[in-house]
Amino acid sequence: MKNLNELKPYVGDSMRYLYVGGWNEKLRVCNVYAFHLFLDGPGEMEVNGKLYPIDRHTLIFLRPGEPHAFHITKGQPLSSFNLYCDMWTGASNPVSLSRVFIHAPEPFSLESSSVMEVSSELDSLPSCFSLQPYPWLYDSFVTLAKQFEEAKHYRAELVNSLLYAWMLSWYNVIHTSQPSDFRIVKLLAHLNEHPEMRSSVEEWSAMCGLRRSYFHSLFLRETGYTPSVYRHRLLMKQAAQLLVETNYSVTAIAERLGYLSIHPFTRHFSAFHGVSPRAYRLQPSPALI
Secondary structure, three states, X not given: OOOHHHOEEEEXXXXXXXXXXXXXXXXXXXXXXXXXXXXXXXXXXXXXXXXXXXXXXXEEXXXXXXXXXXXXXXXXXXXXXXXXXXXXXXXXXXXXXXXXXXXXXXXXXXXOOOOXXXXXXXXXXXXXXXXXXXXXXXXXXXXXXXXXXXXXXXXXXXXXXXXXXXXXXXXXXXXXXXXXXXXXXXXXXXXXXXXXXXXXXXXXXXXXXXXXXXXXXXHHHHHOOOHHHHHHHHHHHHHHHHHHHOOOOHHHHHHHOOOOOHHHHHHHHHHXXXXXXXXXXXXXXXXXX
């Protein structure tokens, strides 16, 4: 039995697609693995007879031979990034280069399909998953799809490596304890979508509609951090991004993050990242935590 890191993906095709509720979106099967990342919603996806809601940044993962259908409302088309791939450890002639669809009511009989390695870790990946709370996963998938379209040299090596890394990241997200309370999930999604906002912990509890004392204990239980510690981590990550991605002075960055002077900012940054802001900026390839 293979672990996920032993499987080698091969991307046979990737495209932008607009679902409009046409006949070819009804019940069907495909002979390769497929990812569908929807930009918006609403809609519904049927996989193996089960209906899943399609909302903004919904990811659908399909395995070879799985009956599936796209339920799109007429007049409300949905755009997505579609990616088709094989998962194997040594087979030749990738099937995803010439994928095949069979539409109902034809018998779902596939002569050839992607080599399906036995992998409990691959099996544990869900058919439907929201990337809304994980903007880095969404952005990296979009980057992968765009590289398939735009890369002129070593495209296969590039996109296959990106998909390999992306799937390991996705697996980590799925199998790491995640917040489940809808109020905290909604708050974290908002914070991830608006990193420029530097609201107070009091504002966080108000956004959740909770008293501060209860919000504090719920947030700690859901994330493993107190609200103040989590907020501090957000500030330090934002500081690192500004140092890497802008030419702002350290003083200007401190001011943007709400510090009254550079000294406490430098002290906090150094304690969190292990180096001073200036030293962090001078590193050949600073790692954003």
